Amino acid sequence: MTPVRDRLRVAIQKNGRLSEPARALLASCGLSWRESPDKLFCYGESAPVDLLLVRDDDIPGLIASGLCDLGVVGRNVLGEQMSDLRAANRDASVSELRALGFGGCKLSIAVPNDWTWTGPAMLSGKRLATSYPALLRDWLDANNVQADIVELSGSVEIAPRLGQADAICDLVSSGATLAANQLKPVEDILQSEAVLAGPVRDFDPALAGIAEMLLRRLDGVMKIRD
Ligand code: PRT
Ligand code: ZN
Structure with missing residues (x-):
């Protein structure tokens, strides 16, 4: 004790x-x-x-x-x-x-710039890199989406370019890091x-x-x- x-x-x-x-x-x-x-x-x-x-x-x-x-x-x-x-x-x-x-920041789903975002269902069967697997799992479950979570402790934004994942779930404040990696935020899963x-x-x-x-x-x- x-x-x-x-x-x-x-x-x-x-x-x-x-x-x-x-x-x-x-x-x-x-x-x-x-x-x-x-x-x-x-x-x-x-x-x-x-x-x-x-x-x-x-x-x-x-x-x-x-x-x-x-x-x-x-x-x-x-x-x-x-x-x-x-x-x-x-x-x-x-x-x-x-x-x-x-x-202040947001935990957001971000996808490659060339995707035309039509909603969470687009993530079905995709691989998502994140350092927040539990929060992402909650959000995927709430949206009835089955996707694979690739847990990374850092440099999440680079995962799609490396072919490690199709999209990401990461913290965003100005959005500059996403933009530098040719990604765009499409869904906010937590306002932090x-x-x-x-x-x-x-x-x-x-x-x-x-x-x-x-x-x-x-x-x-x-x-x-x-
Ligand atoms: O060493 P330790 O483990 O204590 O620190 P850490 O490296 O885990 O945390 P740190 O200091 O980076 O962040 C601490 C907290 O700050 C986070 O848990 C968030 O609550 C908050 N916070 C606010 C942020 C950001 N804004 C933020 N922008 N944490 C991280 N980022 C990252 C973002 O993911 C991106 O990679 O900063 C980068 C720049 O963001 P943009 O969008 O401005 O380009
Ligand atoms: Zn930390």
Whole structure:
């Protein structure tokens, strides 16, 4: 069992698109930290709220296991991991508590420019490359499409040119990467942004008050940002 803590631990991305905005948002909630020399842990000075700096993919699992209490992560990452759990008949143990208004992007189906898109049925029997197999599977099932999913951890956009897949399902923000690979977005399967993720279960009593304080401050900051 994880030992009971009396300081709230929030996981944020160490290096990447969400790192700076996540930290800035938490700082605007009146939090400040002292960094450890290895820069993996930040000790909260103005409130008992510490930061753990990690890969974004690890954040839902850290919350599920109770090693962290909250996390800032893309809805795409949280959704993928929770959908994967549900597909294995396990309960989704982490949920979205707040949408945070940055890191916006879409998870979209994209096809070669020369396809004339007539709808999801066009994907029947095709191979789709993605790093989001569970979310793609949900969408294919919802649209009654049988297609093969080719799971790739990166460079998904190049798969059609390499002959590895016929089309892709990937994150898009400006669309420049798709265009550079002669692909066009045809269906959006998820509107994503950074979210505050937290456990479905209640917080330990020792942490509930701190979590409430943080959520209250966050709601105040988000209201002003609107
Ligand atoms: O190291 P770690 O695992 O923590 O980081 P990571 O490489 O997995 O994540 P990172 O930092 O690239 O992205 C973190 C989160 O930012 C994602 O999970 C999304 O929630 C969000 N986000 C917002 C994006 C984008 N916009 C985005 N454009 N994540 C990735 N992209 C990719 C996109 O797929 C394309 O390949 O960026 C490229 C450029 O996009 P275009 O459309 O502007 O060309
Ligand atoms: Zn990642």
